[in-house]
Amino acid sequence: MPPSDPLSSPPVDAPPPSAEIWARQPYRDTPRFDAAGLLEHWPRLHGSQGLPPPPPGPLADGWALYHSGDFQEAVTIALQHGSAGLPLANEATAIYANYLEPREGARLALFRQVAERAAAQVEVEPDNCHALYWQAYALGRYGQGISVARALAQGLGTRVKNALERVIQLQPHHADAHVALAIFHAEVIDKVGALVGRMTYGARAETAIELFERGLQLNPQSAAGLIEYARGLLMLEGDARMAEAMRLYERAANLEPADARERLDVELARAGLSD
Amino acid sequence: MAKKAPRRTAQRILEAALDLFNRFGEPNVSTTLVAGELNISPGNLYYHYPAKDELINRLYEGYEVELNELLQASEGVKDVEDAWFFMHSLFELIWRYRFLYRDLNDLLSKNRHLETQFQVVLKNKVRAIRTLLAGMSRAGHLDIDPREVDTLAHSMVVVLTYWLSYEYVRNPREALEPAHAQGAMLRGAHHTLHLLAPYLAIEQRRHLLTLSNAYTGDDQTATV
Numbered sequence: 357m358p359p360s361d362p363l364s365s366p367p368v369d370a371p372p373p374s375a376e377i378w379a380r381q382p383y384r385d386t387p388r389f390d391a392a393g394l395l396e397h398w399p400r401l402h403g404s405q406g407l408p409p410p411p412p413g414p415l416a417d418g419w420a421l422y423h424s425g426d427f428q429e430a431v432t433i434a435l436q437h438g439s440a441g442l443p444l445a446n447e448a449t450a451i452y453a454n455y456l457e458p459r460e461g462a463r464l465a466l467f468r469q470v471a472e473r474a475a476a477q478v479e480v481e482p483d484n485c486h487a488l489y490w491q492a493y494a495l496g497r498y499g500q501g502i503s504v505a506r507a508l509a510q511g512l513g514t515r516v517k518n519a520l521e522r523v524i525q526l527q528p529h530h531a532d533a534h535v536a537l538a539i540f541h542a543e544v545i546d547k548v549g550a551l552v553g554r555m556t557y558g559a560r561a562e563t564a565i566e567l568f569e570r571g572l573q574l575n576p577q578s579a580a581g582l583i584e585y586a587r588g589l590l591m592l593e594g595d596a597r598m599a600e601a602m603r604l605y606e607r608a609a610n611l612e613p614a615d616a617r618e619r620l621d622v623e624l625a626r627a628g629l630s631d
Numbered sequence: 632m633a634k635k636a637p638r639r640t641a642q643r644i645l646e647a648a649l650d651l652f653n654r655f656g657e658p659n660v661s662t663t664l665v666a667g668e669l670n671i672s673p674g675n676l677y678y679h680y681p682a683k684d685e686l687i688n689r690l691y692e693g694y695e696v697e698l699n700e701l702l703q704a705s706e707g708v709k710d711v712e713d714a715w716f717f718m719h720s721l722f723e724l725i726w727r728y729r730f731l732y733r734d735l736n737d738l739l740s741k742n743r744h745l746e747t748q749f750q751v752v753l754k755n756k757v758r759a760i761r762t763l764l765a766g767m768s769r770a771g772h773l774d775i776d777p778r779e780v781d782t783l784a785h786s787m788v789v790v791l792t793y794w795l796s797y798e799y800v801r802n803p804r805e806a807l808e809p810a811h812a813q814g815a816m817l818r819g820a821h822h823t824l825h826l827l828a829p830y831l832a833i834e835q836r837r838h839l840l841t842l843s844n845a846y847t848g849d850d851q852t853a854t855v
Contacts, residue, residue, distance in 0.1 A: 382672075455674035458663045460683060463673075500681030506743075583678075620674060627675050628640055 379456045381425035386619045389420040397423075400614050404531035404575040407443060407486055418444050425616030427452035442477055446470045446490040454497055455620040464501045470494035478519075485523045489533055492519035496536065504547040513557055516540055534571030535581040538564045542588040561592045579621035582608035583628075605629055641679040643669060645693075648686050652730035653807065657687065658737055688744050694728040698752065702759035709770040711824075711835045714763060715842050718823050721791060722816040729807055732795045753788060760784040767827075775830040787826050794819035 389397065394416060398409040401423060410416045418433035422444060430448040434441035453466035474491035477484055496516050499507025507513065517540055523533040541564035545553040553559035568585040575581060586601035586608075608625035611618065647668050651660045662683050666676040680686045701720055708714050725732060731745075739746045761784045767773040775783065798806040798815045805811055821843050828836055 379673075454677070455672070458666065458673040460662045463677070497681070501677075503682045503684045587678075623672070624675055624678055627671060 378428040378452060379458060381427070381456060381616050381620070383425075383619050383623065386425045386616045387614065388424045389615070391416040391420050394420040394423060397614065400577075404578060405486065405489065406527045406530055410440075410444075415441060415444065422448045422451075423615035423617075425619070427456070427616075439477065439480075442473060443486045443490075446474050446487070446494070450490055450494050450497070451617050451620075453494075455617070455624075460501070464498055467494040467498040467501065471498060483522075483526055485527050485530065485533075488519045488523045488526075489530065489536070492516045492523070492533075492536060495519075496540065500543070504543050508544065508548065508557075513540070513544065517557060529574055531571045531575035531578060531581065534567045534574065535578065535584055538567035538571060538588060539584050541567065542591050546591040564588055564592060577611060577614070579608040579611050579613065579618050579625060582611075583621060583625055602629075640671070640675065644671075644676060644679055645686065645689060649690055649728070649730070652687075652690070653728075653733075657730045657734050662686070684742055684744075687738070687742060690728065691731065691745060691748065694724070694731060695748065695752070697724055699755065702755055705759040705762040706766065708763045708766045710767065710772050711827075711831065711839045711842065714767065714824060714827070715820065715839075717763065718791075718820040719816065722794075722819045725791070725795065725819075726812055726816055729795055732792065733799060733807060735796075753792070756788045756791065757784050760787050772832050772835045773827065773830050774832065779830075783826060783830070787823050790823045790826065791819070794822065 391412060394401075395409055395412075402409075410419055414433055415437050418430045418437075418441070421427075421433065422430035427448045431445050431452075434443075434445035434448065437444075449466050450470045453463045453470070457463040457466060471491055471494040474487045474494065477487040478491060481487065492515075495507075495512050499512045499516065517537070520533050520537040520540065523530050524537065527533070541553075541557075541559045541561070544557050544559040545561055545564070547553075548556070550561065565588075568581070568588055572578065572581050572585060582604045586604040589597040589601050589604075605625050605628055609622060609629050611622055613619040613622045644665060648660070648665045651665060651668060662676055662680070663673065665686075666673050669676075680689070701724055704717055704720070708717050731738065735749070739749060761780060764773060764775065764780055764784060768775060795807065795815060798811075798818070802811075806815060824839060825843075828839065831839060
């Protein structure tokens with residue numbers, strides 16, 4: 357079997373999606389969208405991010421493919437549309453990498469790709485919330501992937517935190533940014549301890565809980581938010597919060613998934629519960 | 632519904648990773664392989680352990696907790712029979728986490744946590760062996776010049792730490808498979824303890840030989 361440790365050698369840039377076949381989304385009961393259905397469901401699908409719907413055309417088709425779980429096809433279309441396609445390219449790549457890419461090295465390379473594309477976009481448009489959010493998401497997952505302690509040592513922590521705080525400042529109703537910032541606080545405390553976490557990053561357990569609560573208040577349907585809240589509670593407070601974590605898991609497992617990504621989240625919750 | 636479900640998957644992942652690391656060596660086992668072995672999605676594995684290092688560190692923590700508990704038991708060692716039992720328990724533990732020892736240098740060079748913690752492990756082992764030597768001396772079973780204690784303790788720790796590497800070199804394809812556990816551990820304990828022989832009182836030395844013969848049996852041929 358091939359050694360696939362990304363830590364001994366830095367991951368190289370992943371090839372463009374056309375160069376190799378991405379893993380397919382395996383669930384047949386995943387909702388499917390066409391461009392018309394997409395626009396109808398757009399508020400439910402992107403309500404937690406405040407992203408305006410795309411104009412009718414190929415990019416709308418690309419978004420429909422993304423929400424149907426055809427991640428590679430969506431990214432291929434998105435990359436043909438310059439900066440207008442970047443939100444789709446980044447979101448679809450990051451979600452694919454997080455849930456479906458099996459190889460650790462390729463997964464990290466995809467997160468890096470998203471982080472770099474989004475960072476370049478933020479250079480030009482410093483208040484672009486979608487770019488800021490996906491930059492933070494990709495850097496955060498990349499950081500977890502190379503180990504949180506190492507990511508913090510490389511200064512990724514500050515970039516993630518600043519980007520997410522900026523998003524919340526610009527879009528106070530961005531539910532996903534609240535959850536992501538909550539995870540940041542929880543992870544930092546879990547990895548470096550409450551005292552150092554507070555001194556170096558202003559990370560606090562109470563802030564994490566407040567952000568989780570606020571994020572779920574803004575979007576109670578977020579399976580990802582529910583699962584991450586459960587994980588955060590266990591990280592911060594241990595088995596004392598097990599019952600509550602279980603309730604969050606159960607809520608996530610019983611949600612009706614609105615699209616492919618939510619279907620994957622629901623599966624994650626079910627897998628945890630049925631084990 | 633089971634109460635600890637969110638943690639159970641994490642535990643199953645740990646157990647599968649430990650088994651695969653032990654059999655094939657940590658550098659040869661990818662997270663993809665671990666997920667495949669458990670038949671869970673890659674997303675599920677990464678959800679619990681976003682980095683392979685986290686898996687390794689978590690396994691290491693388990694080892695460290697058990698090791699430190701076991702090393703405490705050196706305080707109760709008074710004679711050769713206690714020492715024999717103590718050494719066997721140590722080898723059993725090392726065997727269960729043998730991936731750490733099998734690729735030790737490789738792991739240390741890429742994992743900062745292990746790099747620092749393993750130095751502590753060695754120190755703790757030396758301290759425990761010194762305790763063992765002191766206990767046997769106090770009981771009148773060991774006659775050793777205080778200036779020789781440190782050298783002996785370190786020599787025993789070297790054999791203890793690297794015995795499985797020695798076994799591996801002698802039979803790379805099979806030595807670390809479960810079928811060879813018993814023989815490897817007996818030989819390791821035997822060789823570590825025999826470093827005591829020159830200092831043992833005559834009765835104890837005879838008893839050590841009796842124990843070795845009783846336990847090693849067929850495996851004895853492999854050690855000479």
